[in-house]
Amino acid sequence: MRCISHSLVLAGLIAGPSVYAADSKKELSWSSVHLEGIHLQLVSPKDKGDTVDLFFGKDGYLAITSCKDDTCVAPLTIWKIENNRLKTGYAPTEGDVLVEVSAKKLTLRRPSGQLAVYEIKGRS
Numbered sequence: 100m101r102c103i104s105h106s107l108v109l110a111g112l113i114a115g116p117s118v119y120a121a122d123s124k125k126e127l128s129w130s131s132v133h134l135e136g137i138h139l140q141l142v143s144p145k146d147k148g149d150t151v152d153l154f155f156g157k158d159g160y161l162a163i164t165s166c167k168d169d170t171c172v173a174p175l176t177i178w179k180i181e182n183n184r185l186k187t188g189y190a191p192t193e194g195d196v197l198v199e200v201s202a203k204k205l206t207l208r209r210p211s212g213q214l215a216v217y218e219i220k221g222r223s
Contacts (some may be wrong), residue, residue, distance in 0.1 A: 139217035
């Protein structure tokens, strides 16, 4: 049963084959991804022994669990989609661009141009 529900949740994230981007210069619409309730884990870039998990909650709340070796912090902040950019935190930023999405991962381009790849760990 868990496999079936996990597959259904992941299938619900994708609006169709047009949501895939061929290169990092393209921008996809965030409307193709339902972030509320999703759990993402940073795959790249990250240092060995580090983990970063993002938990997108209702009403725009974002819990971030960040660990370096055995020390973890877990701030609660906010998230929103504005001008087709994912904006997190309390300070205004340019926001992250959605570059690629699949059933198992999201690739974002930071305002600096750096790509960040997140594994989709599931939904709450």
